[in-house]
Amino acid sequence: MTSAKEPILRDVAAMASVSIKTASRVLNDDPRVAPATRENVRAAMLELGYRPDPAARSLRAGRDLSVGVVVENIGDVFVAALVARIEARLSDAGYQVLITSSHRDPLRERAIVQDFQQRRCAGVIVMPSSETSLVGLRLGTMPVVFVDRVGEFPGSRSVVSDDYALARLATQHLIDHGHRRIAILSDSQKVPTTRDRHAGFQRAMADAGHPVDRALVRDECLDESFVRNAVAELFALETPPTALVATNTRLSLGAVPALHLVQRTETALLAFGDFPMAESLTPAVTVIDHSPHRLGQVAADTLLDRLRGDGTSVETSPIVVPAQLIARGSGELPPRPTAGDSRASVTVDTAGGHT
Amino acid sequence: MTSAKEPILRDVAAMASVSIKTASRVLNDDPRVAPATRENVRAAMLELGYRPDPAARSLRAGRDLSVGVVVENIGDVFVAALVARIEARLSDAGYQVLITSSHRDPLRERAIVQDFQQRRCAGVIVMPSSETSLVGLRLGTMPVVFVDRVGEFPGSRSVVSDDYALARLATQHLIDHGHRRIAILSDSQKVPTTRDRHAGFQRAMADAGHPVDRALVRDECLDESFVRNAVAELFALETPPTALVATNTRLSLGAVPALHLVQRTETALLAFGDFPMAESLTPAVTVIDHSPHRLGQVAADTLLDRLRGDGTSVETSPIVVPAQLIARGSGELPPRPTAGDSRASVTVDTAGGHT
DNA sequence: CGTCACCATGACAACGATGACATGCCTCAA
DNA sequence: TTGAGGCATGTCATCGTTGTCATGGTGACG
Numbered sequence: 001m002t003s004a005k006e007p008i009l010r011d012v013a014a015m016a017s018v019s020i021k022t023a024s025r026v027l028n029d030d031p032r033v034a035p036a037t038r039e040n041v042r043a044a045m046l047e048l049g050y051r052p053d054p055a056a057r058s059l060r061a062g063r064d065l066s067v068g069v070v071v072e073n074i075g076d077v078f079v080a081a082l083v084a085r086i087e088a089r090l091s092d093a094g095y096q097v098l099i100t101s102s103h104r105d106p107l108r109e110r111a112i113v114q115d116f117q118q119r120r121c122a123g124v125i126v127m128p129s130s131e132t133s134l135v136g137l138r139l140g141t142m143p144v145v146f147v148d149r150v151g152e153f154p155g156s157r158s159v160v161s162d163d164y165a166l167a168r169l170a171t172q173h174l175i176d177h178g179h180r181r182i183a184i185l186s187d188s189q190k191v192p193t194t195r196d197r198h199a200g201f202q203r204a205m206a207d208a209g210h211p212v213d214r215a216l217v218r219d220e221c222l223d224e225s226f227v228r229n230a231v232a233e234l235f236a237l238e239t240p241p242t243a244l245v246a247t248n249t250r251l252s253l254g255a256v257p258a259l260h261l262v263q264r265t266e267t268a269l270l271a272f273g274d275f276p277m278a279e280s281l282t283p284a285v286t287v288i289d290h291s292p293h294r295l296g297q298v299a300a301d302t303l304l305d306r307l308r309g310d311g312t313s314v315e316t317s318p319i320v321v322p323a324q325l326i327a328r329g330s331g332e333l334p335p336r337p338t339a340g341d342s343r344a345s346v347t348v349d350t351a352g353g354h355t
Numbered sequence: 356m357t358s359a360k361e362p363i364l365r366d367v368a369a370m371a372s373v374s375i376k377t378a379s380r381v382l383n384d385d386p387r388v389a390p391a392t393r394e395n396v397r398a399a400m401l402e403l404g405y406r407p408d409p410a411a412r413s414l415r416a417g418r419d420l421s422v423g424v425v426v427e428n429i430g431d432v433f434v435a436a437l438v439a440r441i442e443a444r445l446s447d448a449g450y451q452v453l454i455t456s457s458h459r460d461p462l463r464e465r466a467i468v469q470d471f472q473q474r475r476c477a478g479v480i481v482m483p484s485s486e487t488s489l490v491g492l493r494l495g496t497m498p499v500v501f502v503d504r505v506g507e508f509p510g511s512r513s514v515v516s517d518d519y520a521l522a523r524l525a526t527q528h529l530i531d532h533g534h535r536r537i538a539i540l541s542d543s544q545k546v547p548t549t550r551d552r553h554a555g556f557q558r559a560m561a562d563a564g565h566p567v568d569r570a571l572v573r574d575e576c577l578d579e580s581f582v583r584n585a586v587a588e589l590f591a592l593e594t595p596p597t598a599l600v601a602t603n604t605r606l607s608l609g610a611v612p613a614l615h616l617v618q619r620t621e622t623a624l625l626a627f628g629d630f631p632m633a634e635s636l637t638p639a640v641t642v643i644d645h646s647p648h649r650l651g652q653v654a655a656d657t658l659l660d661r662l663r664g665d666g667t668s669v670e671t672s673p674i675v676v677p678a679q680l681i682a683r684g685s686g687e688l689p690p691r692p693t694a695g696d697s698r699a700s701v702t703v704d705t706a707g708g709h710t
Numbered sequence: 711c712g713t714c715a716c717c718a719t720g721a722c723a724a725c726g727a728t729g730a731c732a733t734g735c736c737t738c739a740a
Numbered sequence: 741t742t743g744a745g746g747c748a749t750g751t752c753a754t755c756g757t758t759g760t761c762a763t764g765g766t767g768a769c770g
């Protein structure tokens with residue numbers, strides 16, 4: 001029968017006939033250990049299957065091989081993809097990943113980060129629900145990386161897409177295809193990313209000399225049901241929009257069924273965030289692919305850089321991760337003469353599939 | 356200026372003029388403390404903003420307010436939804452959630468769980484990549500709950516859907532709509548869930564007296580690209596299938612574009628796992644909704660029960676979470692005479708179909 | 711009135727590791 | 741030969757908390 005308890009450093013030391021401290025040195029790659037001794041200790045560790053106790057280490061050393069990740073909601077497809085990449089990178093680098101959802105509550109977010117600090121996390125990655133949610137927190141030397149949205153914190157770094165430019169691009173794309181009455185769906189403008197996307201939208205419209213009808217600006221869409229309402233209302237207008245910009249993946253996923261519901265699939269749609277079925281829909285959905293994988297990858301790498309102590313670079317400007325417009329059809333639909341509320345000639349999607 | 360350091364129990368004790376031990380007693384709701392003292396200590400804690408150090412606690416007490424979660428891949432939509440619910444429940448209950456992806460490597464899975472134990476996690480929830488991946492591990496009293504798939508471990512509990520019955524139901528549904536040549540897409544049969552779904556499929560076919568063409572059984576689909584290949588091959592057959600069962604969410608998400616690609620959207624499709632666009636596709640996709648939310652909820656609750664020490668119930672039989680078939684169109688398509696590539700060799704099946 | 715049980719509280723060690731500092735040995739230069 | 745200096749290693753205290761056991765005071769009961 002094998003021993004019932006996990007081996008501890010003392011056991012290793014005993015087996016290698018050295019002091020605990022020497023064993024600890026080997027564990028921490030301290031250079032001041034004789035090669036022979038090192039080998040002995042290593043062998044003992046291997047034989048006993050020794051693995052250091054994270055709690056003890058964390059307590060004594062004040063640091064811990066874990067990284068905290070705060071996101072809005074791990075169930076969101078965009079977020080899940082983002083987190084998947086982050087987790088893969090950090091986990092390969094030997095870190096344990098602690099994930100908590102903030103449910104877009106800035107106070108909760110603050111509390112979570114504080115808790116991470118207390119757990120001596122080596123660093124945190126935050127998808128901030130408001131850019132100032134961490135301001136004033138005393139986090140010591142724990143590095144902070146914001147992802148997807150710009151956040152504010154001394155010494156932090158943000159990894160984002162160029163929301164302003166992308167929104168401008170998206171809107172311009174619709175304008176290029178002849179649209180003037182373009183609606184925009186977004187969540188709360190409290191989120192910095194959202195604000196930037198609105199700004200890009202406004203700019204493109206202004207550049208084209210098109211007025212922005214405030215009735216077409218819907219910035220209170222928190223989830224799919226809000227989108228459904230918003231879309232219903234948009235098409236109840238006397239002059240409904242001929243095109244729609246959905247400013248995040250969640251809303252994009254809501255917009256498609258919503259358009260189906262009001263039988264307005266001929267409406268041009270430009271959606272932020274690629275999603276699995278985008279090219280199989282009728283029409284296929286044109287998206288701005290601000291890849292969550294790339295964002296996650298870069299965020300994780302940025303944090304790892306800071307953790308490796310390259311504190312030399314005190315660069316704090318946001319890192320912009322490239323994104324692209326993938327034209328698939330929905331964004332290239334021409335504007336349809338506003339048939340008012342005529343439901344007669346509405347040709348819905350052709351059965352049997354497109355392609 | 357506020358104090359630079361986090362307050363510790365000693366500070367609390369000092370402020371309340373009691374010993375550290377008494378403060379500790381208050382912290383742990385030890386009944387042997389005078390009410391007045393308790394109040395004093397509580398007040399001091401509040402005033403100092405004291406929060407116990409998890410590392411020290413964990414080290415000394417041997418337990419920790421964290422729960423480990425091992426899943427196949429946090430980026431998978433089904434998994435993300437599952438984890439979201441788990442995280443919400445446990446986090447509300449005061450636990451920190453550690454999430455790690457196994458990438459369906461049983462050895463990795465084993466190692467992760469071992470690491471969780473060493474971190475003194477209060478319990479673990481595992482989505483096992485093979486039912487025996489934990490067998491033989493010495494985990495002490497750490498409770499284990501398996502989710503989505505039945506796992507094997509002494510004292511553990513599994514929370515699953517009734518895969519066998521659901522697959523049978525799905526297949527029967529297609530048979531009821533006139534199909535005989537039904538293909539099944541699945542991932543590796545090493546996964547217990549997958550095996551059960553195959554069994555249900557076989558059973559329904561057998562019950563109907565339909566032969567199962569082995570060429571229509573594709574059990575090596577690990578991701579979308581495999582699905583694409585498999586579908587392409589299926590429709591290159593002399594007699595292609597008239598219906599398709601996709602046995603998990605990931606494959607369902609792959610099957611739709613794959614059918615589009617080969618221009619076979621008239622093929623009946625019954626998909627495991629509901630997904631956001633299912634009702635907006637053409638045709639809308641009929642699914643077996645084995646809700647990840649419900650699974651997550653029940654798994655979390657089951658673990659919490661065990662953690663609250665209801666060790667009395669030594670029940671170990673799997674908990675079956677209900678699921679339902681949501682008919683949306685794709686699963687109700689009639690079989691179409693195989694017109695595709697076999698131009699002459701028209702087969703039977705007179706089931707008249709509207710296209 | 712004495713003894714005992716009980717209760718609130720405290721002193722001390724310990725969990726498993728690492729930091730600060732000490733020690734002993736060996737080498738090399740004067 | 742000897743002292744300085746470097747290097748390998750060891751001793752001890754410590755991180756913040758909780759378990760074990762001890763203590764002193766109070767009330768109850770014989």
